[in-house]
Amino acid sequence: MDATTMLVAVLPPLGFFLMIFGIVYMHKRENLAMIEKGMNPKENRDRPAPYKNLKWGLLLIGAGAGLFLAYLLDNFMLPSNPGSHGHDGNEAIYFALIAIGGGLGLFGSYKMEKKWWEENKGKV
Numbered sequence: 001m002d003a004t005t006m007l008v009a010v011l012p013p014l015g016f017f018l019m020i021f022g023i024v025y026m027h028k029r030e031n032l033a034m035i036e037k038g039m040n041p042k043e044n045r046d047r048p049a050p051y052k053n054l055k056w057g058l059l060l061i062g063a064g065a066g067l068f069l070a071y072l073l074d075n076f077m078l079p080s081n082p083g084s085h086g087h088d089g090n091e092a093i094y095f096a097l098i099a100i101g102g103g104l105g106l107f108g109s110y111k112m113e114k115k116w117w118e119e120n121k122g123k124v
Helices: 003-036 052-077 092-119
Strands: none
Touching: 052 092
16 A cells, blocks of 8 residues: 555545534634623524525525526537537536526525615614
């Protein structure tokens, strides 16, 4: 077994473990800091999330619209360019338009939440 193979076998599990450990450690430190300041870490003292379901709905609608647009472009607008293994070479447009559609959905959700937050600043 050469050094490269050993690194490939050891580093991903080690990195995953360190990432989980870091997330848990930082969460515990945040809770301890809140307790030291007299706050209750169990309470959600951040801004309310009145449009949480709206955010997910807009994200999925945007991703679905992006996927549908990619399908239409791939099948009706873009020329078929057969490459190796029978692919037409237009796979990247699916991923790009899913990301663009999802991003537009999240941006719309942000705008709606920002407007709601500005209207209800003193009430919450």
